[in-house]
Amino acid sequence: GDSVTQMEGxxxxxxxxxxxxxxxxxxxxxxxxxxxxxxxxxxxxLLLKATKADDKGSNKGFEATYRKETTSFHLEKGSVQVSxxxxxxxxxxxxxxxxxxxxxxxxxxxxxxx
Amino acid sequence: xxxxxxxxxxxxxxxGRQVTLMCHQTWSHSYMFWYRQDLGHGLRxxxxxxxxxxxxxxxxxxxxxxxxxxxxxxxLTLESATRSQTSVYFCASSPGAGGLQExxxxxxxxxxxxx
Numbered sequence: 001g002d003s004v005t006q007m008e009g010x011x012x013x014x015x016x017x018x019x020x021x022x023x024x025x026x027x028x029x030x031x032x033x034x035x036x037x038x039x040x041x042x043x044x045x046l047l048l049k050a051t052k053a054d055d056k057g058s059n060k061g062f063e064a065t066y067r068k069e070t071t072s073f074h075l076e077k078g079s080v081q082v083s084x085x086x087x088x089x090x091x092x093x094x095x096x097x098x099x100x101x102x103x104x105x106x107x108x109x110x111x112x113x114x
Numbered sequence: 115x116x117x118x119x120x121x122x123x124x125x126x127x128x129x130g131r132q133v134t135l136m137c138h139q140t141w142s143h144s145y146m147f148w149y150r151q152d153l154g155h156g157l158r159x160x161x162x163x164x165x166x167x168x169x170x171x172x173x174x175x176x177x178x179x180x181x182x183x184x185x186x187x188x189x190l191t192l193e194s195a196t197r198s199q200t201s202v203y204f205c206a207s208s209p210g211a212g213g214l215q216e217x218x219x220x221x222x223x224x225x226x227x228x229x
Contacts, residue, residue, distance in 0.1 A: 034217075036220075041222075042222055042223075043204055043206075043220030043221050043222050043223050044157070044204065044206075044218075044220040045219075045220065046217045046218070046219075049217070089156065089157065093216075101147070101159055101162060101172065102159070102218060104156045104157040104158075105156055106154065106155060106156035107156050107157075
């Protein structure tokens, strides 16, 4: 079945450092890909998404490019802030017709220190 | 306020008791979902619903019951709670217009401890 694999955390960075969180997926066809973020004590919220190969999703300085050839959707940010400390989840919906549910990775915790 | 709410936010119960977690959304979204979040497992889908009176199992439905008599409410019941059901439970909703790119909107979660 479909699956999402994320790098294990926690990822610990200093403020203004460059961030990469790796995400790879296994799915047939062309799934839609998502990054969700969970701040401490809160529910998940959508950070960005991409629906077809070579699409780039971006939001709040974060970017991720849908790479079909490497089945990847790595999350990047050029300069992290303390307020970016959170858990980040990569997810997909399969490409079959109609509505499909989300499959999540296990999440990667990011800790940013001043 | 508009949005998706869950109650209670925290719950402690004992093994064997029945517990109901409530979820309410004000957007009239067609789809609603229940997930549990556990360390090392990420989020796993318990049940989802495409519309009132239509529900379907997710990845980990055993021990849970859902109903959806009204579009805005989607309660999750643990019929006889077990310690393995200690978890954080998230409800979510989406418009479900049929596209593959539907964003899910999550509630704040319910932290359940089964003693």
